[in-house]
Amino acid sequence: MELYQIRAFVTVARLGHVTKAAEALCVTQPAVTAQIKSLENALGLALFDRGSGRLALTRAGEELLPRAEALLASAGDLIGAAQHMQGELRGCIELGLPSESGDFLRTGALAAGLQRALPLVDLNTHVDTVGALLDAVRANTLAATFSISVNPPRDLQWQALRSVCYRIALPNAFAAAMQNGGWRTLAGLPWASGPVDSHIHQMLRSLFEQQGLSPHVVVRSADTATLDGLVAAGSVCALLREEVAMPAVERGDWWVWGHARVDAQLYFCSAQERSGDPLIVALSSVLQSVWA
Numbered sequence: 321m322e323l324y325q326i327r328a329f330v331t332v333a334r335l336g337h338v339t340k341a342a343e344a345l346c347v348t349q350p351a352v353t354a355q356i357k358s359l360e361n362a363l364g365l366a367l368f369d370r371g372s373g374r375l376a377l378t379r380a381g382e383e384l385l386p387r388a389e390a391l392l393a394s395a396g397d398l399i400g401a402a403q404h405m406q407g408e409l410r411g412c413i414e415l416g417l418p419s420e421s422g423d424f425l426r427t428g429a430l431a432a433g434l435q436r437a438l439p440l441v442d443l444n445t446h447v448d449t450v451g452a453l454l455d456a457v458r459a460n461t462l463a464a465t466f467s468i469s470v471n472p473p474r475d476l477q478w479q480a481l482r483s484v485c486y487r488i489a490l491p492n493a494f495a496a497a498m499q500n501g502g503w504r505t506l507a508g509l510p511w512a513s514g515p516v517d518s519h520i521h522q523m524l525r526s527l528f529e530q531q532g533l534s535p536h537v538v539v540r541s542a543d544t545a546t547l548d549g550l551v552a553a554g555s556v557c558a559l560l561r562e563e564v565a566m567p568a569v570e571r572g573d574w575w576v577w578g579h580a581r582v583d584a585q586l587y588f589c590s591a592q593e594r595s596g597d598p599l600i601v602a603l604s605s606v607l608q609s610v611w612a
Contacts, residue, residue: 419542420544457589486559503531
C-alpha cells in the first residue's frame with residue numbers, strides 16, 4: 321500500500337469522477353484507475369461500486385474514507401514536523417485566485433506580507449473558476465484558494481474574509497425595454513456570464529432559478545473581472561460587485577435594476593488534512609493580518 325494510492329482513492333471519492341481526479345493529480349486516467357485497483361487488491365475490498373456506469377463508494381469505501389483522509393493528514397503533519405526541524409520555513413505556496421481584481425482580493429498586500437514574514441517561501445498564484453480551484457484544493461494540487469460563494473464549502477476548512485454584494489447592471493440602451501418589464505423580460509435580455517463553474521455564473525443561475533427562469537447568456541468570459549467593460553459597451557447585462565456597479569451608475573455608464581442582489585462571502589479555503597502544514601498556518605497568519 322502506497323501513499324499515492326491513498327491520495328488517489330481520496331481524490332476520486334471527493335470529486336466523484338476518475339477523469340477529474342486524474343486532472344487534479346496531474347496523472348493519466350488509466351494511472352488513477354490502476355492505483356485504485358492496486359489499493360483494492362491490497363485491502364481485499366472493493367472501494368467503489370462500478371455497476372450501471374456509476375462510480376460511487378461502496379459501504380466499505382465509505383467507512384474507510386475518513387481513515388484514508390486521516391492518514392493523509394498524518395503524512396502532512398510528518399512533513400510539517402520535518403520542516404520545523406530544518407529551521408526557517410522554505411518552499412512554495414500554490415494559491416488559487418478567482419477571476420476578480422487584485423485590489424478586491426488584496427493579493428498585493430498578501431504577497432508583500434508573505435515576503436516579509438517568509439522570505440524563503442515562494443508564492444505561485446493560479447487564476448481559474450471557483451469550482452476548479454476548490455477541486456484542486458481537494459486534490460492537494462493547490463495549497464489553498466480564495467473562493468466566492470453564498471455558502472462555504474462543507475468539505476474544506478475555511479475563513480470568511482468579507483461579505484460581498486452583487487447587483488444587476490444593465491446598459492442604458494435597455495432602459496426602455498425594462499421600463500414596464502419584470503424578471504421574465506430581464507431574463508430575455510442578452511447576458512454576459514462566466515464559465516458554468518465560476519462564482520458569477522453560479523450566483524446568476526441561482527438568482528433566476530428562484531424566479532423559475534434562466535438568463536439568456538450570449539457571452540461567456542473566463543475573465544469575469546472584465547464583465548463591467550462588456551456592460552459599458554452597451555450590449556449585455558451582467559452581475560457585478562456593488563462597489564463596481566454603483567459608482568458607474570452615478571457616472572451614467574449604466575444603470576442597476578431594482579433592488580435585486582446576491583449576498584455572498586469571500587472565503588479562504590484549504591484542505592482539512594493540511595491544517596497542520598506549517599506553510600498553510602503561516603499563510604493563514606499573514607492573511608489575517610492583511611484582512612484585519
